[in-house]
Amino acid sequence: MNRNGPKQETAAGEQVSAAHLTPTVITPGGGWQALNLAELWRFRELLYFLIWRDVKVRYKQTVLGAAWALIQPAMMTFALWFGLGKMARVPGADDPLFIYSGILPWTFFATALASAGNSVVNSERLVTKVYFPRLAVPLAAVGAAVVDFMIASVLLVAMMLPRGIVPGVGLLVVPVVFVLLGVAAAGVGVLLSALMVAYRDFRYVVPFLVQFWLFATLTVYTPLSRLELSPWILSVNPMCGLIASFRAGLLNEPIPWALLGASSASFVLLFVIGCFYFRRVEDSFADIV
Amino acid sequence: MSEATPAIVVENLSKRYRISQGVAAYRTLRESLSNLAMWPLRRLGRLRSGGDGQVQDFWALKDLNLRIDTGEVVGVIGRNGAGKSTLLKILSRITRPTTGRAILNGRVGSLLEVGTGFHPELSGRENIYLNGAILGMSRREIAAKFDQIVQFAEIEQFLDTPVKRYSSGMYVRLAFAVAAHLEPEILLVDEVLAVGDASFQRRCLGKMSQVSRQGRTILFVSHNMGAITRLCRRAIWLDRGQVRQSGDAETVVASYLRSGAEQAGEVMFHDNGQKAPGSEYIRLEAIRVRGSDGVVTATLDVRRPFTLEVQYRILRRTSNLRVGVRLMAHDGTVLLSSTDMDQNEDLVREPGVYVSRCTVPGELLNYGQYFVSVGCDFPMVRTHFAVDQGLAFQIEQTGGAGGHISDGRGGVLRMSLPWTVQRIES
Numbered sequence: 168m169n170r171n172g173p174k175q176e177t178a179a180g181e182q183v184s185a186a187h188l189t190p191t192v193i194t195p196g197g198g199w200q201a202l203n204l205a206e207l208w209r210f211r212e213l214l215y216f217l218i219w220r221d222v223k224v225r226y227k228q229t230v231l232g233a234a235w236a237l238i239q240p241a242m243m244t245f246a247l248w249f250g251l252g253k254m255a256r257v258p259g260a261d262d263p264l265f266i267y268s269g270i271l272p273w274t275f276f277a278t279a280l281a282s283a284g285n286s287v288v289n290s291e292r293l294v295t296k297v298y299f300p301r302l303a304v305p306l307a308a309v310g311a312a313v314v315d316f317m318i319a320s321v322l323l324v325a326m327m328l329p330r331g332i333v334p335g336v337g338l339l340v341v342p343v344v345f346v347l348l349g350v351a352a353a354g355v356g357v358l359l360s361a362l363m364v365a366y367r368d369f370r371y372v373v374p375f376l377v378q379f380w381l382f383a384t385l386t387v388y389t390p391l392s393r394l395e396l397s398p399w400i401l402s403v404n405p406m407c408g409l410i411a412s413f414r415a416g417l418l419n420e421p422i423p424w425a426l427l428g429a430s431s432a433s434f435v436l437l438f439v440i441g442c443f444y445f446r447r448v449e450d451s452f453a454d455i456v
Numbered sequence: 457m458s459e460a461t462p463a464i465v466v467e468n469l470s471k472r473y474r475i476s477q478g479v480a481a482y483r484t485l486r487e488s489l490s491n492l493a494m495w496p497l498r499r500l501g502r503l504r505s506g507g508d509g510q511v512q513d514f515w516a517l518k519d520l521n522l523r524i525d526t527g528e529v530v531g532v533i534g535r536n537g538a539g540k541s542t543l544l545k546i547l548s549r550i551t552r553p554t555t556g557r558a559i560l561n562g563r564v565g566s567l568l569e570v571g572t573g574f575h576p577e578l579s580g581r582e583n584i585y586l587n588g589a590i591l592g593m594s595r596r597e598i599a600a601k602f603d604q605i606v607q608f609a610e611i612e613q614f615l616d617t618p619v620k621r622y623s624s625g626m627y628v629r630l631a632f633a634v635a636a637h638l639e640p641e642i643l644l645v646d647e648v649l650a651v652g653d654a655s656f657q658r659r660c661l662g663k664m665s666q667v668s669r670q671g672r673t674i675l676f677v678s679h680n681m682g683a684i685t686r687l688c689r690r691a692i693w694l695d696r697g698q699v700r701q702s703g704d705a706e707t708v709v710a711s712y713l714r715s716g717a718e719q720a721g722e723v724m725f726h727d728n729g730q731k732a733p734g735s736e737y738i739r740l741e742a743i744r745v746r747g748s749d750g751v752v753t754a755t756l757d758v759r760r761p762f763t764l765e766v767q768y769r770i771l772r773r774t775s776n777l778r779v780g781v782r783l784m785a786h787d788g789t790v791l792l793s794s795t796d797m798d799q800n801e802d803l804v805r806e807p808g809v810y811v812s813r814c815t816v817p818g819e820l821l822n823y824g825q826y827f828v829s830v831g832c833d834f835p836m837v838r839t840h841f842a843v844d845q846g847l848a849f850q851i852e853q854t855g856g857a858g859g860h861i862s863d864g865r866g867g868v869l870r871m872s873l874p875w876t877v878q879r880i881e882s
Contacts, residue, residue, distance in 0.1 A: 190559050190560060190561045191549070191559070191560040191564065192557060192558070192559050192560075193546060193547070193549060193552070193553065193557060193558040193559070193560070194552075194553070194557045195552055195553050195554055195555055195556075195557075196552050212589055212594055212595050213589045213590060215589075216585060216586050216589040216590070219586075220575055220578065220582075220586055223577075223578060223582065224575055224577050224578065227577045228577070292569075292572065292573070293572060293573050293590065294550075295550065296550070296568045296569045296572040297548070297550065297566065297568070297572050297573070297590055297591065298548050298549040298550050298566065299590070299592075366488065450551070450552040451551075451552075453545065453550045453551045454473065454551055
């Protein structure tokens with residue numbers, strides 16, 4: 168057809184634009200690599216669209232839609248309040264606001280962790296057919312969980328208002344703790360998502376881990392003051408510190424700084440390890456997923 | 457000088473896949489843990505036996521060297537497993553090479569599948585944005601081209617319908633439309649034109665040649681030789697992970713089609729010991745396919761008749777012996793069975809070497825791969841041999857009914873049927 172068409176004339180113009188691009192060099196790679204943050208930044212719009220897709224799709228074809236984001240933590244709160252607070256008479260657990268202010272950040276963490284962990288295997292088609300920084304997949308899963316958190320926060324505010332609780336300066340800690348929760352979920356989620364590609368066993372590990380971790384996070388359903396445990400023991404599970412700090416900042420209670428510091432350090436470290444491990448194995452994703 | 461800038465340079469590129477016998481590519485934790493525990497033992501074992509045995513290496517690409525200049529439109533052809541898709545996957549950075557390197561000058565867009573990342577629950581409009589972002593377009597770029605994309609796909613009325621309600625034609629049109637408006641300097645395309653209706657395919661090809669006239673470099677993998685010769689000036693023929701031939705598209709395609717002769721087209725059964733199938737009456741010696749020119753080949757022209765041959769040695773005088781072939785489509789569907797007893801009922805065979813052959817008419821089978829099984833028996837009494845799928849051959853897209861439109865029409869048969877068009881009302 169036109170395969171002998173005039174190409175030379177227009178080719179020159181294209182080359183000008185090609186010339187100032189650095190060439191892409193594809194090599195075997197392998198081993199530990201630096202995180203390519205610049206590239207991740209260039210693909211930030213893709214990250215945005217992946218989050219947007221997850222949010223749009225999540226509650227399609229459900230009758231209650233986004234209300235599910237609220238129903239889940241509300242029901243959990245009810246179950247813990249009734250079971251632990253009323254029946255087992257665990258001190259402090261008979262206050263729904265107390266429970267909800269722990270369940271809310273926990274639910275965000277658990278949702279983000281589980282969906283990030285499953286994300287790469289679930290995006291098999293994408294991973295085997297197109298190139299983009301693979302880290303965008305688990306990170307987008309965490310991003311989508313933020314929206315659920317926002318919806319569920321409405322109930323928290325609704326519970327706080329009638330009690331006349333006015334947060335103090337401690338409220339400034341809440342966004343910081345929230346970011347740390349995101350870092351925590353992303354760190355563990357990224358690590359699990361990479362492991363799941365190579366070992367499908369982790370499909371079963373994730374729900375178990377989330378459930379087990381909830382029970383191990385004592386501060387979700389017990390006041391920190393009632394736990395006669397040293398901060399050293401408590402910081403074995405860094406989630407204890409994050410949940411306790413989130414609640415303290417919100418309800419105008421003293422913030423357990425030492426615990427928060429230890430938790431943050433653990434999770435930041437875990438996040439860095441997770442990302443580097445992910446980078447190390449991501450090149451093989453398309454071959455084995 | 458500017459003409460000398462290569463768009464793609466590939467140097468000694470190799471890709472190894474590890475194929476473990478009967479084991480999925482991904483491992484289970486248990487295996488890895490037990491492997492870890494067994495490691496010292498296996499080391500000892502390996503020292504003794506000198507090999508693992510379990511894992512086999514498969515080189516999808518082996519020391520491949522290529523140079524593609526800016527603005528070239530190059531077709532990549534080759535049989536399944538020749539390394540075409542692996543090459544595209546490495547160039548589009550989906551997977552890494554095992555050794556060697558590739559240098560790409562310019563923004564790369566790859567189209568290995570139509571509709572990558574399409575979400576069935578999302579509307580056409582939403583999927584245009586999502587798919588565009590996945591293919592590497594910015595939001596601004598997509599917004600600027602949005603109307604063009606919708607127009608090209610012809611889906612204006614269904615823009616806000618979830619794509620799961622689209623017909624497959626609409627789906628493909630939309631997916632290609634997004635991809636076609638991607639403006640990379642280097643476009644890698646894998647067999648995406650095998651879908652869609654004829655008029656849309658023509659428009660896709662038109663769009664692609666338009667893109668190439670704008671000075672873009674295109675690497676186009678296809679089994680559709682018609683599309684390759686129409687679209688590409690140069691073709692590269694990959695064979696077992698290496699470049700077998702590179703040059704003028706017409707020449708390379710022609711020799712690729714001719715090469716079928718060297719690719720099997722014949723299976724010999726050597727009678728060393730008891731290995732050749734048969735009995736005390738008969739031994740199978742060979743199965744062959746011959747093209748219309750009498751040359752043994754595994755690659756046939758859709759328009760020409762071809763011959764299936766069974767060669768065997770009669771060891772004892774027999775009567776009532778039946779030699780037959782069974783033709784199967786690539787998915788194993790039996791298309792027909794035919795035997796040499798259909799026409800010669802009372803044949804007596806003295807000892808010696810015989811050939812039973814039958815001719816399959818041209819313009820009958822569609823493009824694709826076919827298998828031949830052969831068998832020999834005393835009908836209802838005894839089977840002497842049965843070789844399932846003993847031979848494979850390929851019918852190539854060289855023309856025939858509707859051949860001027862490269863539309864990959866479905867079906868096993870591709871006969872030219874007598875059509876009439878009549879006006880019955882005005």
